[in-house]
Amino acid sequence: MPVDARNQALQYISLAESQIGHGQFQDALTSLNRAGELAHKAQAADILSIVYGTLGNVYQFAGRYDDALKNCIIALKIQEELAKRDPFFNVWVATTLNNLGAQLIHIFEEHEIRESKKENPGAFLKALDEIYSSKRNDEIIKLLKGNDAVIKNYSPLMHSNISGNKLDNLRFEEIKDRCRGVVIK
Numbered sequence: 447m448p449v450d451a452r453n454q455a456l457q458y459i460s461l462a463e464s465q466i467g468h469g470q471f472q473d474a475l476t477s478l479n480r481a482g483e484l485a486h487k488a489q490a491a492d493i494l495s496i497v498y499g500t501l502g503n504v505y506q507f508a509g510r511y512d513d514a515l516k517n518c519i520i521a522l523k524i525q526e527e528l529a530k531r532d533p534f535f536n537v538w539v540a541t542t543l544n545n546l547g548a549q550l551i552h553i554f555e556e557h558e559i560r561e562s563k564k565e566n567p568g569a570f571l572k573a574l575d576e577i578y579s580s581k582r583n584d585e586i587i588k589l590l591k592g593n594d595a596v597i598k599n600y601s602p603l604m605h606s607n608i609s610g611n612k613l614d615n616l617r618f619e620e621i622k623d624r625c626r627g628v629v630i631k
Contacts, residue, residue, distance in 0.1 A: 459477075491527065515546070556630065587613055590608050
């Protein structure tokens with residue numbers, strides 16, 4: 447029975463990947479949840495780590511960054527345990543760490559921002575430049591609050607990290623961490 451459950455889990459992962467490719471994220475989540483149930487039943491930790499990693503990617507595409515991070519961390523913990531028994535899984539650990547980095551740091555491509563159909567791309571690029579070059583708490587908070595709408599429009603991840611009272615009582619370095627990003631020119 448565990449072999450059948452393992453194979454079925456792999457089939458659901460394959461289905462989910464196809465659904466992701468077609469933008470059917472809700473269907474992919476359903477398929478991945480079923481794959482997770484089957485992988486758990488088969489006691490297939492390697493398959494379960496794939497499920498959690500893929501769930502992390504789907505949640506990231508959907509803008510659900512907290513869920514994305516949570517699932518990638520679960521995948522990473524499973525993979526670290528697997529790597530203790532078989533060094534092959536160190537490659538999986540490295541890939542998941544790379545995915546985590548992508549979820550924690552927003553990478554912006556200047557030409558994509560400039561060519562986008564969204565409002566005022568120049569204002570967003572200017573805001574990023576000023577935020578990244580700021581040197582004081584009061585300065586960065588003023589920049590973030592003054593550019594709230596443009597940040598929300600171009601970077602839901604950054605906006606979710608700075609909105610509301612999330613900046614209150616934070617040190618300058620902590621505020622900068624919440625705005626972390628890279629602009630590729």
